[in-house]
Amino acid sequence: MKILLGSLLAIVSLAWGMDVVATGGSNGGTLPWVIRQEALYLSGLLSISLMSLAMFLSTRPAWLETPLGGMDRVYLTHKWAGILGVSFAVVHWLVEEVVGDILKAMIGREGRIPKEQFTGFLEVMRDLAKDMGEWAFYLVLAMLVITLWKRFPYKTWRVVHQAMPVLYLMLALHAAMLAPTDYWTQPVGILIALLGTAGIYGALYSLVGRIGRARRASGTVTAIEQPAPDVLTVTCQLDNNWRGHRPGQFAFITFDEKEGAHPFTIASADRGNRSVSFQIKALGDYTRTLGKRLEVGHAVKVEGPYGRFDMARQDSSAQQIWIAGGIGVTPFLAWLDSLQQTPSKVSADLHYCTRDRTNDPFVARLEANCAALPGIRLHIHGAQQGETLSAADVAAAQNGSRRSEIWFCGPQGLAEKLKQELGRIGQGRFRFHQEAFEMR
Missing domain, CATH: 3.40.50.80 (Nucleotide-binding domain of ferredoxin-NADP reductase (FNR) module)
Structure with a gap:
């Protein structure tokens, strides 16, 4: 995870630096304004790049389990890419709103870098992209807060989190329309295009409900036991879509479409009969009341298997x-x-x-x-x-x-x-x- 995130930050920074060297970086402005402008560009590039990675990883690409060490590591990378992406968005906003005001108060507008001029459709789209980027920023910042606030109910968080693909598309439009024109003739433009394509793919894949569908099996609950007051044993019989599992892997289980999928480790070996069992600990509102809502014959969807905790x-x-x-x-x-x-x-x-x-x-x-x-x-x-x-x-x-x-x-x-x-x-x-x- 650290290697992937560090490499992405280094590559984006290098591409930004190559553009600064190629264009001279000044664009007719004085040094304080140039530094502010380049800080604005770099923080924006880092933010949208990390969010693009997070968006792509949200599709649960099983082929990344081997290089990243399992779907749990894929999700951990997704989580931290999102946190860092929003953090750089905060820096981007501070540079735009706060640093600009400080420079105006200290040295005035003299030496400020002239804005690129556009007309017609491009001007309209840039104005729209600027407004959409600001709205999306406030919303993803709020989403970060409730993600880190562990006491916020999971069910509500899940519903809010489902808005992320739309917010990402708004931010991607903001990044593409407001990037300097010269970026598109430099390596940094190619990088934006590649990462943006991956992120847009992830956002659209999520919006049409394709995440995990190819690894999803349906079935029914065949046995329920409660070996302890806070532990529930659930055994499920799955259909032919279940591809089997290795001991130690986990799966995303949906007992209730409104609640969504939850990850649980598979607690039984694969006997080739598509029967899987789970030991579910009462750790939250959902798992504490699950035993009262489940019964034998209850429909279930199981997505997986995932994970590399493999003997x-x-x-x-x-x-x-x-x-x-x-x-x-x-x-x-x-x-x-x-x-x-x-x-x-x-x-x-x-x-x-x-x-x-x-x-x-x-x-x-x-x-x-x-x-x-x-x-x-x-x-x-x-x-x-x-x-x-x-x-x-x-x-x-x-x-x-x-x-x-x-x-x-x-x-x-x-x-x-x-x-x-x-x-x-x-x-x-x-x-x-x-x-x-x-x-x-």
């Missing part, structure tokens, strides 16, 4: 350490379920962190599955029993100087704590795999 990607030369926290145990349930079908010589230490091991709904299932797999050493850590997992517990499983590969799924706080502690004691011998499963 087949393990490094066979490294010692395996698996860490699950709470409902983060679901991909490991699928892994263990898969190993029951095809026993192998997989060797790993599985650490499961729970609040109360005595009443945890998954402990018995983990113990039963691991009992049939001699190579999997299960460690249960119950917080109420004073068995909190530490980096020392993880490192204790390491065999001499052999490298270890850690596969983690659980709370972000626990992940950061273990990463820091292992970084101090591990001396680079631990490789950490973790899904970025926060889609908002």
Whole structure:
């Protein structure tokens, strides 16, 4: 993610710099006004480029899962491209509105860069694009605020977020019509055209409802269980459109069209019968009331599978350490379920962190599955029993100087704590795999 975003920022900045060198940058203005003008152009270029990337990634391009490390990473890149894009839009607005007023107050209008003159249709379109860009800016800024405000209801956020393709098209028109004319004879113009095309494709693809359609299967709920007050087990039978899955992958599930799709990890292995099960934790308004609204026979749509939290990607030369926290145990349930079908010589230490091991709904299932797999050493850590997992517990499983590969799924706080502690004691011998499963 960082490499992709950093590379995009560098390429756009380089293209902008090439134009400055090619045109001289002055355009008849004095230095303060030239700096202000070029800052306006650069911030605008960076903003629309990042928003174009975010718009394209919103189409869930499965072919990017391999280079980016999974659909969760694609969505994380989409999220940060959007945040950075709006941030540069704020800079663009400040340079336009605030810096311009400051320069007028300090040195007056003298030395200001003359505006390009247009007539007829082009003049009308530029005026429209300027107004549309300003309206869209205020709206995407508000959207960023409610996206970062986690207490804002997901259902309302989803409806608001669906307006983004239209807002992007308004911003794309603003960028294309107000870009300097000389840009279209420079590499920066080619870059705007390429990124704009990708973004417009993403916006139109979203508006016509094509996102995820090719990977969508319909089905019905065949079983519902509630192993704990805050956990719901849902099993679904899907139609022939389901292409199967690998243990550890996730899917977007729609139980209610008004609510939309939610991502959940598939908690069962693929047995070739198109049956999938999910362990759903009550973490919000939607998941807390789901058990009351679902019944056997309920229609369901499942889109996927996605993700690269895949046992087949393990490094066979490294010692395996698996860490699950709470409902983060679901991909490991699928892994263990898969190993029951095809026993192998997989060797790993599985650490499961729970609040109360005595009443945890998954402990018995983990113990039963691991009992049939001699190579999997299960460690249960119950917080109420004073068995909190530490980096020392993880490192204790390491065999001499052999490298270890850690596969983690659980709370972000626990992940950061273990990463820091292992970084101090591990001396680079631990490789950490973790899904970025926060889609908002």
